[in-house]
Amino acid sequence: MSFSNILVAYDGGSPSMKALDKAIEMVRQNPEAKLTVLFVYSVAAVAVADSVVALPVSVQQEQFDQARELLSAAELRIISLPNARTEFMEGSPGESIVNYANQHQCDLIVVGSRGLGAIREFVMGSVSHYVLQHTLLPLLVVK
Template sequence: MSFSNILVAYDGGMPSVKALDKAIDMVRHYPEAKLTVIYVYSVAAVAVADSVVSVPVSIQREQFLEAQEQLKEVEARLAPIPNAATALLEGSPGEAIVDYADRHRCDLIIVGNRGFGAIREFVMGSVSHYVLQHTEVPLLVIK
């Protein structure tokens, strides 16, 4: 099966590094394929008792700058690859990945697996599980 529009979700963690490595290897076999690496950062609000407190602007800015730095490293790795691009998105990672894949007609999504145990994944959820449940696009989860 050949893929022409591959999307990789990246967050700088080891599972996403492995996912990026796999995607780069794949596009070497499909040189006409487009490869897009997205980094989704989220600015979460903090719940305190019965109130929701916004994260301070300084912390939001730090998260944004960290995301930009992560993508600069990815862009350096993608430099020799034709048809490669990056995108920086804000929001819920799972939702942003599914939405991006749908809007850009990706035909493969590659994500890293966090490796949560069954109980922790049940309580916290996982991005890969969310994407699996909400997309029609083939999904490759890298361990």
């Protein structure tokens, strides 16, 4: 089966790098296909007792800058592909991935099996699991 508009979720972690590698391989086999690398940045917060406290602005800015650097590394990996681009969004990763795929008529979503946030994954469920439960599109989970 050939896909023409592939979305890969990317967070800079090893599983997402493998997902990106697989998506690049698929696009190289079908040079007409479009590839979008989506990085969803979410502002970290700290749970204290029964409250959620935002991190200081300086820490948030540092995390934002790190996210941009990670996406820049992905840009370098796709620079030779004619129909490839990156997107940077802020929000809930799972929701943002599903919404982006629907809004941009993607026909395949590629994700890594685990993201960078192990504690968040334990508490809230993994992004790949969220996408699996909320999309009607084909989903490739790369281990």
